[in-house]
Amino acid sequence: MKIIRKSFVFQLMPKSVDIHKMKKFCGCCHFVYNKLLEIQKERKKNNLKRLSYFQMNNELIELKKENPWLSEPHSQTLQQSLKDLHRGFQNFYEGRANEPEFHKKGVKESFRFPQGFKLDEDNGRIYLPKIGWVRYRKSRKVTGEPKNVTVRLKGGKWYVAIQTEEQIPDPIPKATSSVGIDMGIARLATLSDGTYYEPRNYLKQYEQALAKANRELARKQKRSQNWFKALHKLQKIYIHVANARKDYLHKITSEISNNHALVVVEDLRITNMSKSASGTVENPGHNVKAKSGLNKSILDQGWGAFFRMLEYKLDWNGGILLAVPPQNTSRTCPSCGHVSRENRKTQARFKCVSCGFEENADLVGAMNILRAGHARLACGSESEVSGAVRPTAAGTLREDLSEQLC
Ligand SMILES: [Zn+2]
Structure with missing residues (x-):
């Protein structure tokens, strides 16, 4: 058997109250990402070992205590930002990418849910934790099992990317050349x-x-x-x-x-x-x-x-x-x-x-x-x-x- 991963991107049609929340969530993810990056950069300057993903999560708990507004978005979206940062460092140290940079406002406005979302294809809507049901422009059917969902602001419009996984039998190539x-x-x-x-x-x-x-x-x-x-x-x-x-x-x-x-x-x-x-x-x-x-x-x-x-x-x-x-x-x-x-x-x-x-x-x-x-x-x-x-x-x-x- 083999696992196939696909991404389905649809334009969201959020109400203004949803937009307000989504913007806030993007801001929170930015804030957490940049804060932890700052800590990591500071540690590097002082020749201290880089914080692991687990340790960054502990820092996040402290950050939330200092900034209560950070508990507005679903906590997992913030953890996903840390995961991105962690992966960014891994890619950098393994020579695959540049060193992670601070996220500027207006760039990379997104957040991701690893679970808790629900997809209602028949009615062309998706349930996002702490936001609610949001309608989307259904342009095709989603195949496979949805694994995570990313909400993204691009060119003034909101999009949702649904990542799926599907198990299929090992394919036999039709072509032989x-x-x-x-x-x-x-x-x-x-x-x-x-x-x-x-x-x-x-x-x-x-x-x-x-x-x-x-x-x-x-x-x-x-x-x-x-x-x-x-x-x-x-x-x-x-x-x-x-x-x-x-x-x-x-x-x-x-x-x-x-x-x-x-x-x-x-x-x-x-x-x-x-x-x-x-x-x-x-x-x-x-x-x-x-x-x-x-x-x-x-x-x-x-x-x-x-x-x-x-x-x-x-x-x-x-x-x-x-x-x-x-x-x-x-x-x-x-x-x-x-x-x-x-x-x-x-x-x-x-x-x-x-x-x-x-x-x-x-x-x-x-x-x-x-x-x-x-x-x-x-x-x-x-x-x-x-x-x-x-x-x-x-x-x-x-x-x-x-x-x-x-
Ligand atoms: Zn010759």
């Missing part, structure tokens, strides 16, 4: 079977609209009613961009995961790539300008989300996503195996200096990536097996898959 994917800027993804997907740089498309919205925001007096209106307008464009990007990536990843049982990609470590552009004081980044341009494109195209979607969709279908280290994938001739920088005359074209094999460079990259994947699964050379990890784009470093397969 394997494919390598080369990610690029000119072509978002090139498959070793010759299929390719064009990039859609949505952020670029909306650059003017965003600049205009930003200018309008700058003209308003901060925190005035008009300022919030302008802020929501700006947020709306971002949401639109994000949704358009997500839809496109869903379409591609569904297609790939339905057509293939094994998908091999390069281990690109997106987060590292986008960080490395500016470099550090000791080690300033090379080619900073070109790199930051590249990173901007990568982030805009959503490579991280692409890998994440591909991974879980393949998993649903019983397929596998495999990441191989990017070694000479763009310089090796798929026909004779000759490795040379000279093989890659231009960014777009590959021509082997040894045997004359000629092909689109991205396609050659994808073919080599697939070959490297097959070599790994067959437990090839030591160097190919070691050091290979699954994509870190999802923010989690999984254990080496080849060990389970060999």
Whole structure:
């Protein structure tokens, strides 16, 4: 059996009395998060050990005594904020994310219930502890067992995200083929079977609209009613961009995961790539300008989300996503195996200096990536097996898959 987790997001239609409470709950969660972060930062400064989640909970009890208004929201929503902070630190210390920052007002306005909520789909409403029944725009049916519920304010509108879990029998992949994917800027993804997907740089498309919205925001007096209106307008464009990007990536990843049982990609470590552009004081980044341009494109195209979607969709279908280290994938001739920088005359074209094999460079990259994947699964050379990890784009470093397969 396998567990599938899904998230269903709906727009809420709260009454003004509900909105009042929800805003308050967001504020309380912010307050608790920032307070505990402050304590942790202070401890770090004094070389004291970081508080565990359990210890943070004890601090929360003290905080509640000092600030009685903190007992207005459901206590579990505050604990969830601490859980987020705890996870934020874990991700930071394990090298997956930046150090947790203070939450500013107006950013990350949300709170989560791990239990106590009730879903009434027939009447399109959800019961939120200490708030009551709130109606939502039911756009589809929720499948699986609801595990937690997050209420979020985004672009001036309230949303609820229902996280569910569902047990299904181990899927048997319908497809049997394997494919390598080369990610690029000119072509978002090139498959070793010759299929390719064009990039859609949505952020670029909306650059003017965003600049205009930003200018309008700058003209308003901060925190005035008009300022919030302008802020929501700006947020709306971002949401639109994000949704358009997500839809496109869903379409591609569904297609790939339905057509293939094994998908091999390069281990690109997106987060590292986008960080490395500016470099550090000791080690300033090379080619900073070109790199930051590249990173901007990568982030805009959503490579991280692409890998994440591909991974879980393949998993649903019983397929596998495999990441191989990017070694000479763009310089090796798929026909004779000759490795040379000279093989890659231009960014777009590959021509082997040894045997004359000629092909689109991205396609050659994808073919080599697939070959490297097959070599790994067959437990090839030591160097190919070691050091290979699954994509870190999802923010989690999984254990080496080849060990389970060999
Ligand atoms: Zn060749």
